[in-house]
Amino acid sequence: MAFESGQIRTLVTRLAAIVGGLVLLSLLPGFVDAYTLRIATGALMWAGLACAWNIVGGYAGYISFGHSAFFGIGAYTTAILMQSGIGAPFFVTLIPAIAVAVVVAVIIGGPTMRLRGAYFAIATWAFAEMLMQLVTVVDFTGGTAGLSLPAYLNEFFFYYTMLAATAASFLGVWYLIEHTRFGFRLKALRDHEPAAEAMGIRTNLVKVQSFALSAAITALFGSVYAYWTTFIDPHSVMGPEITDQMVVMALLGGLGTIWGPALGGVLLWVVNRYIWATFGDTVIYLPILGLIIALVVLFLPNGLISLLKGGSERGHELISRIIRKL
Amino acid sequence: MDLFLQTIINGVLIGGILICLTIGFQLTFGVLHVIDFAVGGWAMLGGYTAYWLVTLAGMDPFISIFPVFMLFALIGRGLGPLIYHVRTSRYARPDLMALAFTFGLFLLMRGGALWLWSYNTRSVESVFSGEFLSIGAVTIPLLRLSAFIMAALISLGLFILLYRSRFGMAVRALAQNREHAGLMGVDVKRVSSWVYGIYTGITASAGVLIATIYSVNPSVGVRYTLFAFFVAVLAGLGSVGGVLVAGLALGLLEAFVSTYIGARYSLLIVFGVLFLTLLVAPKGVLGRGI
Amino acid sequence: MSSGTNQSHSSQPSPLVLESVAKHFGGITAVADVSLEVTTGEVVGVIGPNGSGKSTLFSLAAGGQKPDNGKVWLNGKDVTGLATWKIARAGISRTFQIPSLFDNMSVRENLLAAAVEGDWKGAPQRASDIMEMLEISHVVDNLASELSGGQQKLLEFGRVCMRDPKVILLDEVTAGVHPNIRRIILDAIRRLRDTGITFLIIEHDMEMVREICDRLIVMDQGRVVAEGSFEDIANDVEVQRAYLGRRK
Numbered sequence: 001m002a003f004e005s006g007q008i009r010t011l012v013t014r015l016a017a018i019v020g021g022l023v024l025l026s027l028l029p030g031f032v033d034a035y036t037l038r039i040a041t042g043a044l045m046w047a048g049l050a051c052a053w054n055i056v057g058g059y060a061g062y063i064s065f066g067h068s069a070f071f072g073i074g075a076y077t078t079a080i081l082m083q084s085g086i087g088a089p090f091f092v093t094l095i096p097a098i099a100v101a102v103v104v105a106v107i108i109g110g111p112t113m114r115l116r117g118a119y120f121a122i123a124t125w126a127f128a129e130m131l132m133q134l135v136t137v138v139d140f141t142g143g144t145a146g147l148s149l150p151a152y153l154n155e156f157f158f159y160y161t162m163l164a165a166t167a168a169s170f171l172g173v174w175y176l177i178e179h180t181r182f183g184f185r186l187k188a189l190r191d192h193e194p195a196a197e198a199m200g201i202r203t204n205l206v207k208v209q210s211f212a213l214s215a216a217i218t219a220l221f222g223s224v225y226a227y228w229t230t231f232i233d234p235h236s237v238m239g240p241e242i243t244d245q246m247v248v249m250a251l252l253g254g255l256g257t258i259w260g261p262a263l264g265g266v267l268l269w270v271v272n273r274y275i276w277a278t279f280g281d282t283v284i285y286l287p288i289l290g291l292i293i294a295l296v297v298l299f300l301p302n303g304l305i306s307l308l309k310g311g312s313e314r315g316h317e318l319i320s321r322i323i324r325k326l
Numbered sequence: 327m328d329l330f331l332q333t334i335i336n337g338v339l340i341g342g343i344l345i346c347l348t349i350g351f352q353l354t355f356g357v358l359h360v361i362d363f364a365v366g367g368w369a370m371l372g373g374y375t376a377y378w379l380v381t382l383a384g385m386d387p388f389i390s391i392f393p394v395f396m397l398f399a400l401i402g403r404g405l406g407p408l409i410y411h412v413r414t415s416r417y418a419r420p421d422l423m424a425l426a427f428t429f430g431l432f433l434l435m436r437g438g439a440l441w442l443w444s445y446n447t448r449s450v451e452s453v454f455s456g457e458f459l460s461i462g463a464v465t466i467p468l469l470r471l472s473a474f475i476m477a478a479l480i481s482l483g484l485f486i487l488l489y490r491s492r493f494g495m496a497v498r499a500l501a502q503n504r505e506h507a508g509l510m511g512v513d514v515k516r517v518s519s520w521v522y523g524i525y526t527g528i529t530a531s532a533g534v535l536i537a538t539i540y541s542v543n544p545s546v547g548v549r550y551t552l553f554a555f556f557v558a559v560l561a562g563l564g565s566v567g568g569v570l571v572a573g574l575a576l577g578l579l580e581a582f583v584s585t586y587i588g589a590r591y592s593l594l595i596v597f598g599v600l601f602l603t604l605l606v607a608p609k610g611v612l613g614r615g616i
Numbered sequence: 617m618s619s620g621t622n623q624s625h626s627s628q629p630s631p632l633v634l635e636s637v638a639k640h641f642g643g644i645t646a647v648a649d650v651s652l653e654v655t656t657g658e659v660v661g662v663i664g665p666n667g668s669g670k671s672t673l674f675s676l677a678a679g680g681q682k683p684d685n686g687k688v689w690l691n692g693k694d695v696t697g698l699a700t701w702k703i704a705r706a707g708i709s710r711t712f713q714i715p716s717l718f719d720n721m722s723v724r725e726n727l728l729a730a731a732v733e734g735d736w737k738g739a740p741q742r743a744s745d746i747m748e749m750l751e752i753s754h755v756v757d758n759l760a761s762e763l764s765g766g767q768q769k770l771l772e773f774g775r776v777c778m779r780d781p782k783v784i785l786l787d788e789v790t791a792g793v794h795p796n797i798r799r800i801i802l803d804a805i806r807r808l809r810d811t812g813i814t815f816l817i818i819e820h821d822m823e824m825v826r827e828i829c830d831r832l833i834v835m836d837q838g839r840v841v842a843e844g845s846f847e848d849i850a851n852d853v854e855v856q857r858a859y860l861g862r863r864k
Contacts, residue, residue, distance in 0.1 A: 061419065061422075063422050063425060063426065065429070111605045112604070112605065115604060115605075115608055117419065117421055117422050117425075118361045118421055118422070118425055119559075119604055119608050121361075121422070121425055122361070122555055122559070122600075122604065123601055123604040123605070126552070126555070126597045126600045126601040126604070127597075127601050129548070129552065129593070129597045130594060130597035130598050130601055133591075133593045133594035133597060134594055136590075136594075137590060137591060137594060181732045181736060184725070184728060184729045184732045185729075185732055187718065187720065187721060187725075187729070188718055188721075188729045188732070190720075191717075191718035191719055191720055191721065192716050192717070192718055192719075194680065194700075194712075194716065195712070195716035195717070195718070196718075196729075197679075197699075197700040197701050197704065198678065198679075198680070198700060198704055198709070198710060198712075198716075199701075199704060199709075199729065199730050199732065199733065199775070199779065200701050200704040200705040200732075200733035200734070200779070201701055201732060201733060202701050203701070240548065244433055247426070247429070248430075248433075251426060256720075283437065283440050283441045283444075284437070284441050285437070286433055286436060286437025286440065286441075287433065287434045287435075287436075287437030287438040287441060288437070289430075289433050289437070290430045290431060290432065290433030290434030290435070290436075290437055290438075291430070291434055292430070293426055293427065293429060293430030293433065294427055294430040294431060294434065297412055297423050297424075297426050297427040297430065298408070298411075298412065298427070301423060
C-alpha cells in the first residue's frame with residue numbers, strides 16, 4: 001500500500017506509542033507486588049476479551065450474547081487435555097482449544113448470522129446457555145463439580161502469557177482492520193451491507209470469518225484463564241457473567257474502535273477489584289454493570305473513546321488558538 | 327397411561343401461566359419493536375414483591391397480584407418513555423441499542439436482587455398450597471389450577487382491553503403502523519409508554535403465580551426470560567395470538583422432559599429447541615413473526 | 617415494443633442482455649416483461665415516469681433482486697438468480713438512488729474498498745486518478761458523511777469506476793446536483809465510454825439525456841413502451857401517453 005507523508009508520520013507516532021506501552025508493561029512486574037500483578041493480569045485478559053467481542057459486535061455489527069461459550073470451550077479444552085490421564089503441556093493445548101472454538105464458530109456462525117440483529121442476539125444467548133447446560137450434564141467435563149488443572153503458581157509466567165496474548169490480539173486486530181483487505185471488507189459490511197455486496201464482497205463469508213476470529217481469541221483467553229485459576233466449573237467459565245462483562249466493556253469503551261475495548265476493559269476490571277477489596281465480594285458489581293450499560297446507551301452510545309476524540313480535537317483547537325495569538 | 331395423562335395436565339397448567347408471562351412481551355415487541363431482555367427480571371421482581379407482601383402483610387399471593395400489578399405498571403409506565411426514546415433515536419442501530427439497554431436493565435435487576443436479598447430461595451405460600459383435587463387417577467394441585475385460572479383471567483383481561491376499548495384500538499393501530507397511527511392523532515409516545523407499563527404489570531403478575539409454584543431466587547430471571555423468548559419465537563415475535571399455542575407447547579415440553587427424561591435436562595433441551603427454531607423457523611412455526 | 621432477444625452474433629458477446637425479465641412484489645408488478653440488449657460502448661438512457669420500474673430493472677440486472685421470470689446475461693455469461701456479489705464480480709456496477717456510501721470511511725477508503733475484490737495492488741493509483749478526474753482530490757481524507765450532496769454523488773460515481781466494470785448502471789446520478797458537477801460526470805462518462813464501458817442511465821434530466829445517450833428506452837408500468845433515438849422518442853405518442861396520461 002502506498003503511503004503519504006502525513007500517514008507515515010501518524011503511523012510512526014502510533015507505533016512508537018505502542019512499543020513504548022509494551023515496554024512499560026513488560027517492566028511492570030519489577031515494580032509492583034503480587035496482588036497488584038494479579039489485578040494487572042486480569043485487566044489484560046478483560047481488555048483482550050473486550051477486543052475480541054468488539055470484532056463481531058463493533059465491527060461486523062452483530063451483538064453477540066453468547067461469547068462465554070467460546071471462553072468456556074477454550075478453558076475446558078485446555079483443562080481436559082491437562083488432566084493426569086492425558087497430561088499435555090499447557091502451550092500444546094492452545095492449538096486444539098482454538099481449533100475447536102473456530103470449528104464451532106464456523107458451524108453455528110453461518111446459519112445464525114443470516115438472522116437479523118435481535119434474533120442473532122437471542123440465538124447466541126440460547127446457544128451459550130445450552131452449551132453451559134450440556135457441560136453440566138456430561139461426565140468428561142466433570143459436570144457441576146468442575147475440573148482441576150495442575151497447579152503452577154508463578155504469577156510472572158501468567159502475567160507475561162496474558163500480556164503476550166493481549167498484545168497479539170490487539171496488534172493482530174489492529175493490523176487486520178486497518179491494513180488488510182479483510183478490514184476493508186469488514187468496515188464496508190458494517191457501514192452499508194448492500195453496497196458492500198454490490199462491490200463483489202461476499203458479506204456472509206466475511207461475517208463468518210469475523211465470528212471465527214473473535215471466537216479464536218476468546219478461546220485463547222479461556223485457556224490461559226483455566227491454567228491461571230487452576231479450577232474451572234461450568235458457571236465460572238461459561239456463565240453469563242463473562243458475556244455480560246465483555247459486552248459492557250466494549251460498549252463503555254467504544255464499539256467499533258480499536259482501543260476503546262482496552263479502555264473499557266481495564267476500567268471496569270479495576271472497578272471490579274476495587275469493589276472486591278472494599279466489600280469483600282462483588283455482588284454489587286453486577287447491578288453496577290447494568291446501570292453502566294443503561295447510562296452508556298442513553299448518554300454515550302459511542303463510548304468513552306468518543307469523549308477522548310472530541311476532547312483531543314478540542315485540545316488541539318485550543319492549542320492552535322493559543323499559538324496563533326503568540 | 328396415568329403418568330401420561332398427569333404429565334399432560336401438568337403441562338397445560340404450566341402452559342397457561344407461560345402464556346400470561348409472554349403475552350405482554352409480545353405486545354411490547356409489536357408496539358415498541360423492542361425485545362425486552364428483562365422480561366424474566368420483571369417476573370422475578372413480581373415474585374419477590376409477592377413474597378414480601380405475604381411475609382410482611384400476611385396477604386395471600388393471589389390477592390397480592392393486584393398491588394403487584396399496579397406497582398409494576400406504574401414503574402413500567404415511568405420507564406416507557408426512556409425505552410421509547412432509545413428505540414426511536416438516531417443511533418446507528420437503534421434496535422440493538424434498545425436490546426443492550428434492556429440487557430442492562432436485566433443485569434441491574436439480577437444483580438440488584440442478589441445484592442439485596444442474596445441467593446436464598448424464598449417460597450411463596452398460598453392458601454391453595456398443598457391442596458389437591460383428585461379426578462380419577464390424576465391429581466391436580468389446587469395451587470396450579472388456581473394459578474392457571476388466574477393467568478387465564480389476566481390474559482383474557484388483556485384481550486378485552488385490546489379488542490374492546492378505545493385504548494386497545496390505539497394500541498393495535500400502533501402495532502400495525504406507527505407512522506399512520508401517529509398521523510391519525512394517536513399519541514405514540516404516551517400509548518407506547520402505557521403499553522410498556524401494562525406489559526411490566528402483567529409480567530410481574532405472572533411472576534407472582536410462578537413464584538407460588540416454584541418459589542423465587544435471583545437466578546430465576548434467566549429461566550423466565552428463556553421461557554418468554556421460547557414462546558415468543560415459536561409463536562412468531564409480535565404475534566399475540568400465536569402465544570396461546572406456543573405457551574401450551576412449551577408447558578407440555580417442559581412437563582414431558584421433566585417426567586420422562588429428567589429435570590436437569592430440561593433447560594438444556596429448551597435452550598436447544600429455541601436455538602434450532604431460530605435457525606430453522608425464525609418467524610415462528612406459522613411464520614407470523616415480524 | 618421490445619427489442620429482439622437474439623444473442624449477439626459477433627465474436628464479442630453483448631455486455632448485458634435481459635430476456636423477458638419480470639418482478640412482482642406481492643400484488644404489484646414492478647417489471648412486467650422487459651427484454652433489452654446493449655452493445656459495447658453504448659450509453660443507453662432509461663426514462664419514464666416515477667414508478668415505471670426503472671430502478672427495479674437495474675436491481676434485476678445488477679443482482680439486488682432475483683427475477684421471477686426471464687434471464688440475465690452479463691458478458692455472455694448467464695447470471696440469472698446468482699448472489700449479488702457474484703454478479704458484481706462478473707463485471708457490473710451500479711449507483712443507488714439513495715447514496716450508499718460507507719459513512720465512517722474517508723473518501724480514499726471508500727474508493728479503495730471498491731477495489732477490494734479486484735486489482736488491489738493498483739488500487740491506490742487508480743483511486744488518485746479517479747479523484748483527479750472527478751475533481752474531489754481536495755477532500756481525499758474527509759469522511760464520506762462529511763461531504764456535500766454533490767460530492768457524495770461524485771464519490772458514489774467514483775466508486776463505481778474503481779471496480780473496472782464492463783457495464784455501469786447509473787441511477788439518477790445527477791439528480792439535484794450543481795451544473796458543474798453534472799459537467800464533470802458527463803465528461804467522465806464520455807471518457808469511460810471511449811474505453812469500451814457500457815452505460816445504462818436512469819435520468820429525468822432530458823438535457824443530459826439528449827447530450828449523452830446514444831439511444832433511449834422508455835418504460836411505463838413495468839414495460840418498455842418505446843425505444844429509439846431522442847428525436848424518435850420525443851415525438852412518440854405512446855411516450856406522451858406514459859408521461860401525460862391517457863385521454864379518457
